Amino acid sequence: MKIAQIGVGGWGKNHARVLSQLGALVAVCDADETRSKETGQKYNV
Numbered sequence: 001m002k003i004a005q006i007g008v009g010g011w012g013k014n015h016a017r018v019l020s021q022l023g024a025l026v027a028v029c030d031a032d033e034t035r036s037k038e039t040g041q042k043y044n045v
Contacts, residue, residue, distance in 0.1 A: 002026045008039040016043055 004027035008016050012030070019025035020043040027045050030036035 004029065006030070008035055013039070020045075 001024055003019055003024045005012065005016055005019060005025060006029045008028050008030045009032065016025060016028060016039055025043055025045055028036055028039045028043070030039070
């Protein structure tokens with residue numbers, strides 16, 4: 001299963017980390033463009 005995550009603030013940071021570890025994270029999106037880019041770069045998505 002591949003997952004695109006919407007929202008990477010608060011709990012979203014933890015979800016992104018776990019989904020990345022599972023190899024399921026393929027994209028992230030957030031209303032805060034900077035946060036979205038930083039998280040995407042951190043997890044190579």
